[in-house]
Amino acid sequence: MDLNYAALLPEILLAVAGILLMLAIPVLPSRQQVRLGYAASLALAAALVTALLQWGDHGPAFFGMVSMDALGGAARILFLVSSAAVALISVSYLKRERLRHGEYFPLLLMATVGMSLMAVSADLIMTFLGLEILSISSYVLAGYRRGDPRSNESALKYFLLGAFSTAFMLYGIALLYGAAGSTKYAGIAEAATQGQAETATFLLGLGLLLVGFGFKAALAPLHVWTPDVYQGAPVPITAHLAVGSKAAVLITLLRLLHQVFPASADQWQTLLWIASAATMIIGNVAALTQTDVKRLLAYSSIAHAGYILLGVIANSPRGAQGVLFYLAAYSLMTLGAFAVVQVFARREERFTKLEDFRGIGYRHPLLSVSLTIFLLSLIGIPPTAGFYGKLFLFSAAVEADLVALVILAVLASAVGLYYYLQLIVLMFMKEAASPPEPVPVPLAARIVILLMAAGTLYLGVYPAQVLSIAGEAAGL
Numbered sequence: 001m002d003l004n005y006a007a008l009l010p011e012i013l014l015a016v017a018g019i020l021l022m023l024a025i026p027v028l029p030s031r032q033q034v035r036l037g038y039a040a041s042l043a044l045a046a047a048l049v050t051a052l053l054q055w056g057d058h059g060p061a062f063f064g065m066v067s068m069d070a071l072g073g074a075a076r077i078l079f080l081v082s083s084a085a086v087a088l089i090s091v092s093y094l095k096r097e098r099l100r101h102g103e104y105f106p107l108l109l110m111a112t113v114g115m116s117l118m119a120v121s122a123d124l125i126m127t128f129l130g131l132e133i134l135s136i137s138s139y140v141l142a143g144y145r146r147g148d149p150r151s152n153e154s155a156l157k158y159f160l161l162g163a164f165s166t167a168f169m170l171y172g173i174a175l176l177y178g179a180a181g182s183t184k185y186a187g188i189a190e191a192a193t194q195g196q197a198e199t200a201t202f203l204l205g206l207g208l209l210l211v212g213f214g215f216k217a218a219l220a221p222l223h224v225w226t227p228d229v230y231q232g233a234p235v236p237i238t239a240h241l242a243v244g245s246k247a248a249v250l251i252t253l254l255r256l257l258h259q260v261f262p263a264s265a266d267q268w269q270t271l272l273w274i275a276s277a278a279t280m281i282i283g284n285v286a287a288l289t290q291t292d293v294k295r296l297l298a299y300s301s302i303a304h305a306g307y308i309l310l311g312v313i314a315n316s317p318r319g320a321q322g323v324l325f326y327l328a329a330y331s332l333m334t335l336g337a338f339a340v341v342q343v344f345a346r347r348e349e350r351f352t353k354l355e356d357f358r359g360i361g362y363r364h365p366l367l368s369v370s371l372t373i374f375l376l377s378l379i380g381i382p383p384t385a386g387f388y389g390k391l392f393l394f395s396a397a398v399e400a401d402l403v404a405l406v407i408l409a410v411l412a413s414a415v416g417l418y419y420y421l422q423l424i425v426l427m428f429m430k431e432a433a434s435p436p437e438p439v440p441v442p443l444a445a446r447i448v449i450l451l452m453a454a455g456t457l458y459l460g461v462y463p464a465q466v467l468s469i470a471g472e473a474a475g476l
Contacts (some may be wrong), residue, residue: 007061007068007079008120009054010047010076011113017043017081018109024067024458025102027394029128033101040105041084044112048080055157060122064184067122072475075119075251076263076330078248082244083112085448089342090236092442097145097234097330104144111137111240115248124173124183127252131169131216135162138245142233148313148348154232161225169212185260197263206264209256210271219309220278221303227286230298235345240339242301243331250305254312254323265315267376272313273405280412287419293341293352296419297334300378303416304330307409310393314400320474322392329385329459333377336452340371343445354426361428366446368427370453375420377456380413392467 005012021036028035057068087108094101114134121127139162143155177183178189179202196202215222230238257268283303292295308330311323344360344367345352361368377384390413397406441449459466 004061004064006054007057007059007066008117010051010080011116012431013047013050014043014109014113014116016217017046018106018113021106021109022103030100034091034095036101036105037087037094040109041087043109044080044087045083047112048077048084053081058363060296062126064186065079065123065126067185068120070473070475071251071255071320071324072120074469075248076116077088078247078328078453079115079119079244080330081334082247082335083108083240085339085452086236086244088239088444088448089239089339090234093234093236093342099144099234103406104141107137107141111141112244112358118248118252121252122185124176124185124188128169128173131252132166134245134248135166135216138237138241140236140391142229143238144234150232151234151414152232154229157225158229164223165212165215168208170214172205172208172210172212175208176461179205185256185468189260189262192263197261203264203267206261206268207271207302210253210268213249213253213349214275215224217246217253217305218279218302218369219275219281219305220302223279223282226302227295227298230301231292234292235338235342239335239342242297242338243334244274246301247331249443250308250312250323250327254320257312258315258320262315269313269315270403272309273402275311276306276309276405277408279303279309280409281306284412284415284419288415289357290419291354291358293423296354296423297337297341299418300416301334303412304334304378306412307390309400310405310409313405314396315403316397316400317471317474318396319393321467321470322389322396324470324473325463326389326393327375327388328466328470329389329456331431332452332455333374333460336449336456337371337378339445339448339452340367340374343367343441343449344439346439354423354456357423357426359427360439366441366449367439370449372424372427373425373453373456377460378396379417381421383457383460385456387460388463388467391461425448 021039052075055073061067061068087105094104109132114130117130118127121130127147139159143151144159145151176188179196179199180188182188218226261268280303281304283299287296287299291297308323308326311319340418377386380386394406394409
């Protein structure tokens with residue numbers, strides 16, 4: 001249980017790279033700052049290689065505040081891949097929008113450090129530290145388009161409401177410490193088995209913790225910030241918030257509830273049952289009326305958080321396996337969808353309305369076909385990753401006797417058919433109101449879109465390998 005710096009080598013690499021990139025900003029001419037994006041991508045690639053080499057390592061570090069296990073290793077890999085994709089599509093985005101590359105990529109690296117620390121944390125203090133590193137970086141990135149009032153509004157709303165949710169979480173941690181006498185996961189779990197789980201202080205601390213995590217994961221009724229923040233933030237950062245940030249919170253919540261609070265399962269399962277049902281219904285119904293693609297995908301992201309909660313509520317290794325597989329599938333299809341939107345939106349994000357996608361099906365086959373694959377996967381139609389993701393989640397929930405919630409999830413998914421297919425119909429079956437402008441697809445964005453589309457189809461045809469890794473991470 002010594003310091004064991006090797007246990008946090010991926011995070012150390014990213015933190016050092018972020019600091020070096022910050023130091024390079026004053027000495028790099030503006031024209032050469034595009035290299036910061038490629039340097040950040042290389043740092044993420046190096047951290048990914050390190051995380052892969054550490055796969056299979058187990059044990060505590062930093063005096064029990066960090067735990068090396070398969071769940072943390074799988075989460076790290078997911079975060080590093082998603083951040084690398086965001087970094088690559090950001091290079092052309094910043095150039096097109098004529099935004100400074102400067103602080104953008106160091107902040108993205110620091111956000112990834114926060115996500116990874118949350119994944120390997122074994123102590124509520126470490127979890128809170130990782131969450132705040134992630135949140136503070138994301139607040140700044142959400143408002144990175146400083147000349148756009150929508151981006152300023154996005155950052156301000158995210159910051160104010162985020163700070164409010166942080167207070168709930170801090171109070172929850174304080175109450176749990178008072179009830180259990182420890183902030184370490186193992187200490188809290190031990191106290192719960194000795195009767196503390198039934199005390200008012202313990203249950204109130206757990207409830208406040210769920211409120212904090214519910215805001216970060218955009219669970220109803222704590223989701224109201226999501227559409228405005230997603231719409232105003234730069235498209236690559238919207239992808240980061242919808243994928244990396246959300247996945248980090250949900251995986252941490254999964255670890256906490258399954259490993260630390262199983263003795264209080266009756267209480268938190270009831271709360272999350274209600275939250276899952278409300279999240280799926282509100283996300284899908286609200287998406288029906290959206291006319292902006294970014295807002296539509298924001299409500300879609302809310303709905304998918306509700307689906308993922310099914311695996312958490314199941315409180316079983318099968319449920320955890322379904323959550324991890326679904327997060328992998330969700331990351332591929334959502335990153336890919338936002339990459340397409342980022343390219344098609346063009347300068348100043350002028351073309352993000354649904355009507356702007358009319359008639360692009362045959363004029364821009366790479367963008368339209370790829371977006372169709374991602375949308376079909378979000379619906380859950382085979383042979384895409386989303387089909388197996390929902391199948392594994394719903395199966396685990398049925399095994400846990402959550403039949404009513406699964407039926408509700410299926411009905412909510414049916415509602416989602418309308419707004420996803422509406423966009424596909426506009427692309428392939430409607431004529432554009434005016435001759436479309438050419439849409440150049442930068443090389444980095446092209447690579448990301450093709451890789452995400454290939455990954456979405458691969459998981460829809462050969463899910464076994466990723467499912468096996470998810471099973472190992474879930475303890476199967």
